Amino acid sequence: MHSLPSKWRSRAIIKLLRAIGRHHTDVMIKTLLLDAAILLGLAILGVIGYKLAPLLDAKTDLTLPLSTCNLGRQACATTLPDGGQVEFSIEPRPIPTLKQLQLQATFSGVEVRGVAVDLAGAEMQMGYNRPQLERQPGGGERFTGQASLPVCITGNMVWNITVIVDTGKTVLALPFRLVTGDRSATDRRPD
Structure with missing residues (x-):
C-alpha cells in the first residue's frame, strides 16, 4: 500500500x-x-x-340607538333624525338559516341614494355578509334584496342587523338585533 x-x-x-x-x-x-x-x-x-x-366596517355618519323591535316577528319602523321614516323587514318568518331571505326597506319623507344591510353574528364571527339592496321601480323609496344566514352549531344565534342608509348628505346606521335557531326566539324580544 x-x-x-x-x-x-x-x-x-x-x-x-x-x-x-x-x-x-x-x-x-x-x-x-x-x-x-x-x-x-x-x-x-x-x-x-x-x-x-x-x-x-361600514363608514357611517350617525348610528341610531338599537331598536327594540323584534325582526323575527314583524317589520320594524324607525324614525330618522330628519323626520323621515323607514320600515325594514326580513321574510319569511320565523327567520330560517341557510334559506333565501327577502330583505325590504321602505322609506318615506327622505330621499335615499343607497341601502345595504350588514348581517353580523353578535357573539361569533360569521364572515362578511352585507348585501346591497336595489331600488324598486314604481315610485317611492322602496329597496329590496336577498341574503341568507349561515347555520350556527350551538343552536341559538344572536345577529346584529344594521341597515346602512346613504341619503347623499349622511350615511345612517339603523341597528336591530335578531335571534335565530330557536323556535321560542321569535316569541321573545332580543336582548
Missing part, C-alpha cells in the same frame, strides 16, 4: 473541508433567503390586511 505523504494528505483534507464548507454555506444562504422571503411575504400580507380592515 502506498500511503500519501502527510503533506498531500493535509492538503486533500483541507480541500475536502473547504468543499464541504462551501456546500454548507450555500445551503445556509439559501435557507436564510427563503426565511427572509417568507417573513417579507407575511409582513406584506399584514400591511394589506391592516389597510383593508376598515372596509369591512
Whole structure:
C-alpha cells in the first residue's frame, strides 16, 4: 500500500473541508433567503390586511340607538333624525338559516341614494355578509334584496342587523338585533 505523504494528505483534507464548507454555506444562504422571503411575504400580507380592515366596517355618519323591535316577528319602523321614516323587514318568518331571505326597506319623507344591510353574528364571527339592496321601480323609496344566514352549531344565534342608509348628505346606521335557531326566539324580544 502506498500511503500519501502527510503533506498531500493535509492538503486533500483541507480541500475536502473547504468543499464541504462551501456546500454548507450555500445551503445556509439559501435557507436564510427563503426565511427572509417568507417573513417579507407575511409582513406584506399584514400591511394589506391592516389597510383593508376598515372596509369591512361600514363608514357611517350617525348610528341610531338599537331598536327594540323584534325582526323575527314583524317589520320594524324607525324614525330618522330628519323626520323621515323607514320600515325594514326580513321574510319569511320565523327567520330560517341557510334559506333565501327577502330583505325590504321602505322609506318615506327622505330621499335615499343607497341601502345595504350588514348581517353580523353578535357573539361569533360569521364572515362578511352585507348585501346591497336595489331600488324598486314604481315610485317611492322602496329597496329590496336577498341574503341568507349561515347555520350556527350551538343552536341559538344572536345577529346584529344594521341597515346602512346613504341619503347623499349622511350615511345612517339603523341597528336591530335578531335571534335565530330557536323556535321560542321569535316569541321573545332580543336582548
